Amino acid sequence: xxxxxxxxxxxxxxxxxxxxxxxxLIGINKHFGPVHANRDINLQIKRGTVHGIVGENGAGKxxxxxxxxxxxxxxxxxxxxxxxxxxxxxxxxxxALGIGMVHxxxxxxxxxxxxxxxxxxxxxxxxxxxxxxxxxxxxKRLADDYELEVDAEAVIEDLSVxxxxxxxxxxxxxxxxxxxxxxxxxxxxxxxxxxxxxxILRTLRDEGKTIILITHKLREIMAITDxxxxxxxxxxxxxxxxxxxxxxxxxxxxxxxxxxxxxEKGPANPGKVxxxxxxxxxxxxxxxxxxxxxxxxxxxxxxxxxxxxxxxGQSELLESVSGMRDQLLGVVRLNGxxxxxxxxxxxxxARAAGLAHVPExxxxxxxxTAFSEWENSILGYQxxxxxxxxxxxxxxxxxxxxxxxxxDIRPPSKDLKTANFSGGNQQKIVLAxxxxxxxxxxxxxxxxxxxxxxxxxFIHNQIIKMRDAGKAILLVSVELDEIRSLSDRILVIFDGxxxxxxxxxxxxxxxxxxxxTGVHSATPTAAGAGTLKNNAGKGDA
Amino acid sequence: MNSPLPRWVDVALLPLxxxxxxxxxxxxxxxxxxQNPLRAVQVMLFGAFGYGTGFGYTLYYTTDFIFAGLAVxxxxxxxxxxxxxxxxxxxxxxxxxxxxxxxxxxxxxxxxPLMIIAGALFGAGWAYIPGYLQAKRGSHIVITxxxxxxxxxxxxxFIIARFLKPPTVASDESAPIEMxxxxxxxxxxxxxxxxxxVNVTVFLAIGGLFAFYWLIWRTKFGYAVxxxxxxxxxxxxxxxxxxxxxxxxxxxxxxxxxxxxxxxVGGVHGRLIMNYVNGAGFVGIxxxxxxxxxxxxxxxSALLFGVLYQGGSELAFSMPGITREMIVTIQxxxxxxxxxxxxxxxxxxxxxxxxATPSGGAR
Numbered sequence: 089x090x091x092x093x094x095x096x097x098x099x100x101x102x103x104x105x106x107x108x109x110x111x112x113l114i115g116i117n118k119h120f121g122p123v124h125a126n127r128d129i130n131l132q133i134k135r136g137t138v139h140g141i142v143g144e145n146g147a148g149k150x151x152x153x154x155x156x157x158x159x160x161x162x163x164x165x166x167x168x169x170x171x172x173x174x175x176x177x178x179x180x181x182x183x184a185l186g187i188g189m190v191h192x193x194x195x196x197x198x199x200x201x202x203x204x205x206x207x208x209x210x211x212x213x214x215x216x217x218x219x220x221x222x223x224x225x226x227x228k229r230l231a232d233d234y235e236l237e238v239d240a241e242a243v244i245e246d247l248s249v250x251x252x253x254x255x256x257x258x259x260x261x262x263x264x265x266x267x268x269x270x271x272x273x274x275x276x277x278x279x280x281x282x283x284x285x286x287x288i289l290r291t292l293r294d295e296g297k298t299i300i301l302i303t304h305k306l307r308e309i310m311a312i313t314d315x316x317x318x319x320x321x322x323x324x325x326x327x328x329x330x331x332x333x334x335x336x337x338x339x340x341x342x343x344x345x346x347x348x349x350x351x352e353k354g355p356a357n358p359g360k361v362x363x364x365x366x367x368x369x370x371x372x373x374x375x376x377x378x379x380x381x382x383x384x385x386x387x388x389x390x391x392x393x394x395x396x397x398x399x400x401g402q403s404e405l406l407e408s409v410s411g412m413r414d415q416l417l418g419v420v421r422l423n424g425x426x427x428x429x430x431x432x433x434x435x436x437x438a439r440a441a442g443l444a445h446v447p448e449x450x451x452x453x454x455x456x457t458a459f460s461e462w463e464n465s466i467l468g469y470q471x472x473x474x475x476x477x478x479x480x481x482x483x484x485x486x487x488x489x490x491x492x493x494x495x496d497i498r499p500p501s502k503d504l505k506t507a508n509f510s511g512g513n514q515q516k517i518v519l520a521x522x523x524x525x526x527x528x529x530x531x532x533x534x535x536x537x538x539x540x541x542x543x544x545x546f547i548h549n550q551i552i553k554m555r556d557a558g559k560a561i562l563l564v565s566v567e568l569d570e571i572r573s574l575s576d577r578i579l580v581i582f583d584g585x586x587x588x589x590x591x592x593x594x595x596x597x598x599x600x601x602x603x604x605t606g607v608h609s610a611t612p613t614a615a616g617a618g619t620l621k622n623n624a625g626k627g628d629a
Numbered sequence: 630m631n632s633p634l635p636r637w638v639d640v641a642l643l644p645l646x647x648x649x650x651x652x653x654x655x656x657x658x659x660x661x662x663x664q665n666p667l668r669a670v671q672v673m674l675f676g677a678f679g680y681g682t683g684f685g686y687t688l689y690y691t692t693d694f695i696f697a698g699l700a701v702x703x704x705x706x707x708x709x710x711x712x713x714x715x716x717x718x719x720x721x722x723x724x725x726x727x728x729x730x731x732x733x734x735x736x737x738x739x740x741x742p743l744m745i746i747a748g749a750l751f752g753a754g755w756a757y758i759p760g761y762l763q764a765k766r767g768s769h770i771v772i773t774x775x776x777x778x779x780x781x782x783x784x785x786x787f788i789i790a791r792f793l794k795p796p797t798v799a800s801d802e803s804a805p806i807e808m809x810x811x812x813x814x815x816x817x818x819x820x821x822x823x824x825x826x827v828n829v830t831v832f833l834a835i836g837g838l839f840a841f842y843w844l845i846w847r848t849k850f851g852y853a854v855x856x857x858x859x860x861x862x863x864x865x866x867x868x869x870x871x872x873x874x875x876x877x878x879x880x881x882x883x884x885x886x887x888x889x890x891x892x893x894v895g896g897v898h899g900r901l902i903m904n905y906v907n908g909a910g911f912v913g914i915x916x917x918x919x920x921x922x923x924x925x926x927x928x929x930s931a932l933l934f935g936v937l938y939q940g941g942s943e944l945a946f947s948m949p950g951i952t953r954e955m956i957v958t959i960q961x962x963x964x965x966x967x968x969x970x971x972x973x974x975x976x977x978x979x980x981x982x983x984x985a986t987p988s989g990g991a992r
Contacts, residue, residue: 119983412865436868445866453866458859463852468867470852477848 109171110135110267110298111156111187116165118151125151127322129165133267133315138289138299140309140330143319143342144512144540149302152319153269157189158182169267188260189269194252198245202238202255203227206262223262230261234291235284249398250281257288267298272538274308278397279568279601286312304540306335318342343542353552356576359388361424362560363409363443363529368418370404377416378404380584386529386560391551393563393575393592397604401584402564403448406533409562410445411438412453423528439468444522446515448533448564454518457507461497462488464506465521491520496546512543519547523554530554533564548574568600582606634979640926644919644967646974648933651966655959664950676943677936683943685815685825689897690909691935692827693889695834697913698931699841700886702922704770706845707878708858713759713774714886715910716781717752721887723788724751725894726901729806740810741829744895749884755781756883757876764872770879782904789903801903812896830892837885838924854878886910919967930967937963 111133118126126148133139143149154160156167158176166173169185176182179189196205207216207223224240231237238247238254247255253273260268270289274282289299289312301313309316310330317327318341325341363386370379378401386392396402407413409420411427411434420427422441428434438445447453455464465488466473473487474480488502495516497509506514515535522530532551536544551574555561565571571578571592578590580603588603634643656666677687697714704711728747729740759773786801793803813829816822845851857864857874865871889909894901912934919933920926941956966973 410866411868431870432865432872433868433870435866436870439868447866452860453862456856456859456863459856467856467863470849470856470867474849477850479847479849479852481847 108135109133109168111300112168112171113152113156114166114168116152116155116167117163118148118155118160119163124322126155126162129319129324131317131324131327133298133300135170135298136293136296137314138293138301138312140301140303140313140316141319142302142304142306142309142316142338144304144510144542147319147342147540148322149319150271153189153271153300153302156182157187157269183260183263183265186264186266187269188263188265188267190253190256190260190271190273192271192273194256196244196252196255198243200244201240202242202244202247202258203240205244205255206240206259210263226262227258230258233295234261235288236261248281249276250278250284253277253281253285254288265297267300268292269300269302271302272304273301274303274305276398276566278605279597280605282308306338306541309338310335320344339541342540345542351548351552351573353574354556356390356555358390358576359558361385362388362422363562364419364421364424365405365409366419366421368405368408368420369416370401370408370413371416372404378584379408381418382581382584382586383418384579384586386562388528388560389555389558390576391555391561391563391574393565393571393578394581395568395571395578395600395604396564396566396581398566400581400604402533402581404584405581406445406448406531406562406564409438410443410447410531411435435468436471439525439527442528444525444527444530446518446522446530446532446535448537450511450514450518455506455514457505459506460503461492461506461509461517462502464517465491465502467521469521469525491517491524494524495520495550510540511538512540515539515547516543519550523550527559529560529562531562531564534567535563535565536567536570537565568597568604572597572600580604634975634982638978638982640921640923643971643974643978644926644930647966647971648963651959651962654966655962658955658958659951662950662955664948669944669948669951672947673936673940673944676947677940681821682823682825683939685822685827686942687932687935687939688815688827688831689825689892689935690938691931692831692834692892693909694912694916694931694934695837695928696888696892697886697910698916698920698927699837699913699924700882701913701917702841702920702924702927703845703854703885704878704882705917705922706851706858707854707874708861709763709875709878709882710771711756711774711879711882712771712914713756713777713781713910714882714913715906715908716774716778717756717883718886718889718906718910719781719785719904720755721748721752721883721890722894722901722905723785724748724887725890726793726803726806729810729895730804733810734807735810737810737813740895741812741891744812744891745833745888748887748890748895752883752885752887752890753880754883756886757880760876760879763879764875770875778910786903789901793901802898803901805900806895808899811899812891814896826897828892828896830888830896833888833891835928837888838928841927842924850877886913915964915968918971933963934960 109132113129113131116126116129129152141149151160155162156176158178158181161177167176169187174185176185197208203220203223206227207219212219212222227240236254236258238251238258244252244255257268273285277285293299303309313330315327316330316333316338318325318338320342365385366383368379368382369377372378382405384392394402404413408415408429411429414429414434422438422443425441427438427441451457456467462485466484470479473484485502491497492500492502497513497516497520506517509517535547535551539547551561563571563574572595575592578592578595579586580588580590580600582604583606590600659666659669676683678684700714701711724747725744728743732740732743755777759770759777762768762773763770789801789803794801795804815827815829816825845854853869853874856867857869857871861871889906893905898905916927916930916934919930937960941960944951945953945956
């Protein structure tokens with residue numbers, strides 16, 4: 089991958105033109121109340137390059153890009169686009185200057201078609217027919233030029249995540265974007281989809297577009313960028329030529345200290361079975377079966393990882409096992425006793441039976457972001473605080489202090505609203521709460537989603553520590569690397585079924601990837617079972 | 630994203646500015662009919678605070694609005710919009726009058742708690758039904774509570790006219806409660822209030838404000854209510870039963886607003902009069918929104934509406950150029966600017982403050 093990239097770089101003809109600057113940021117400062125989110129940032133982005141921006145959560149990457157895209161106005165500093173100074177007041181203005189953005193969370197209308205989404209807000213006339221005709225033409229050209237083929241008449245909600253992302257890119261290009269900002273674009277993609285995205289980005293660059301890539305995955309930085317800028321605590325630390333640097337160096341610059349990128353763990357000592365799942369069938373909110381007969385068990389002192397592309401039933405599985413979602417069929421046993429999931433307070437019974445749960449989506453489920461930190465540090469355990477009706481606030485606040493200290497939650501202020509913590513620290517609030525209850529079984533979903541490198545290392549070590557303390561741990565993650573490095577056993581889920589089991593020491597990434605996309609199957613039942621996702625996968629390959 | 634405003638701006642300055650705008654526009658309306666707005670304000674304030682009877686009436690209205698405001702606020706904290714306070718208070722009147730007539734003649738100190746309990750049970754029962762329908766059947770609480778107001782009106786009309794109305798009485802009302810059993814008026818021991826209807830229920834309302842704070846911010850129940858209101862998925866994750874909470878919160882909300890019945894049926898009127906609630910339950914919605922669900926805010930905005938009601942009547946009486954409809958218009962303006970458009974000034978204020986902050990010592 090890197091070889092072909094370097095070749096591309098050398099082959100590009102007009103190096104003189106590429107050296108002129110598409111974007112120049114000079115002395116950008118931005119405050120949010122007492123937080124100095126951007127400190128005197130200087131950044132030069134050369135035209136026709138892929139420029140990576142890395143940094144921990146809360147380092148100020150997103151703020152900086154939001155300033156460039158007109159979401160925020162800088163307190164001071166200058167933005168130059170193609171050499172000319174502009175004060176960008178809103179995103180419409182940014183678009184007019186040729187700056188487009190692909191957000192981490194897509195800004196698409198789910199029940200509209202691709203075509204409708206592309207022209208939305210960029211209609212030329214009150215009647216839509218001429219706009220559509222023009223848009224079809226442009227989309228066709230873009231598809232030919234950049235491998236950006238998407239069915240213009242397809243409805244967004246029927247598309248795979250990778251295809252939806254392509255629609256976002258098309259939207260920006262349709263509006264004449266010359267500079268494309270991508271915020272964590274691969275977070276939701278399968279490896280194949282990510283590769284496809286990178287091919288598109290390379291083509292775009294070779295056609296003279298400028299790409300700004302915000303990511304925390306250093307592997308992607310190494311694979312696709314020409315230059316990379318590192319941010320830390322609101323300041324720009326350094327801009328480097330990608331070919332002259334290494335992941336280790338970048339990680340060190342980001343965190344400000346040396347980081348271990350690998351997880352160090354000893355062999356597992358599995359004990360007795362603590363969590364048993366038998367023939368579980370779970371439906372989603374629309375009564376569609378998402379988990380279709382899953383059986384497995386997790387023993388004390390082992391980590392069982394569930395690998396799979398997002399949306400293959402992992403979420404429903406986790407919710408059911410943790411008591412949040414009633415099952416249609418099957419049994420969940422904790423410590424040998426079946427867990428009753430009836431009613432809508434099953435989570436309380438699961439907790440009482442010794443289960444702790446770090447949910448996949450901490451903002452949606454794991455935290456009440458409007459609560460202060462101390463209030464969230466007792467969420468789910470609130471009934472343990474105080475006798476009778478009253479809530480023992482002093483005890484809860486003391487607990488919060490302990491967690492803050494033990495898990496190094498920053499800033500260490502228990503009265504701060506949880507929404508104001510960075511992603512990594514929010515995750516630590518959840519982890520501290522769930523791990524410190526000394527549960528028998530720990531269910532962890534996406535432990536490091538949107539979490540910065542420094543915190544990832546810490547979180548992984550905590551999970552290993554729980555394992556070594558004899559807990560049964562069920563881990564679900566869409567990050568294959570994470571599953572491979574943490575798990576003692578890997579189960580692959582596809583279309584609501586376990587389609588294979590692998591030993592992380594010997595598992596081959598390609599093989600796992602094929603299992604995850606339903607192309608290969610260890611069990612005959614699941615072969616060809618996936619229709620939509622499977623087709624999406626083929627389109628990518 | 631808005632930069633967060635300082636807390637005092639959020640709770641004090643913003644509502645105050647909204648009220649001022651409402652009054653400025655109200656002043657323009659007064660001016661347009663050739664009346665002097667300054668004199669109107671003067672009459673209004675004097676009518677509300679200037680003399681014993683007037684102030685007593687203000688407090689009487691405020692009492693009702695506090696109960697209604699707290700009831701709506703409680704539901705609001707759980708993410709529920711209880712529009713049915715009006716009907717719940719009306720049905721609670723039935724509970725109050727039944728116990729009062731059954732034990733007619735009992736001294737009010739004994740009758741008062743009994744009326745509170747009976748009213749609360751009826752109010753809670755009436756509110757529980759939409760709560761149950763929401764929790765178990767998914768019928769939207771806003772729709773059902775609105776409909777339950779209509780059902781309450783019809784049902785109560787029927788009950789009053791058919792069963793409660795004594796044959797000797799011409800108007801649609803129940804038999805009277807004996808004076809000794811009625812909630813004690815303040816003028817019996819504070820002569821200043823003269824003929825004003827304000828009674829000891831006002832202390833129940835003030836106590837209710839404190840109890841409400843304790844309930845919401847100092848109990849496990851309040852914690853669960855707020856968790857549910859802020860994030861339903863997180864409440865489910867925390868093992869808080871959504872269904873049980875909805876039913877419980879609605880019942881409790883109905884029990885709180887039922888105190889309007891104690892104030893009016895058990896006290897001021899001493900009988901159950903048809904449509905006695907007279908919109909107080911709906912005012913509670915505006916009070917709760919303006920007060921942002923916090924007892925201090927609810928207390929203050931209930932007082933504001935008390936002033937608008939009492940001062941408004943006074944205004945219609947002593948300035949004949951200003952009609953009753955115009956006063957309702959001014960009240961509507963207050964609701965519009967504090968409730969529906971309450972955040973209109975937020976962005977400009979936030980700009981103002983964020984412009985002031987960077988130089989202000991963020992470094």
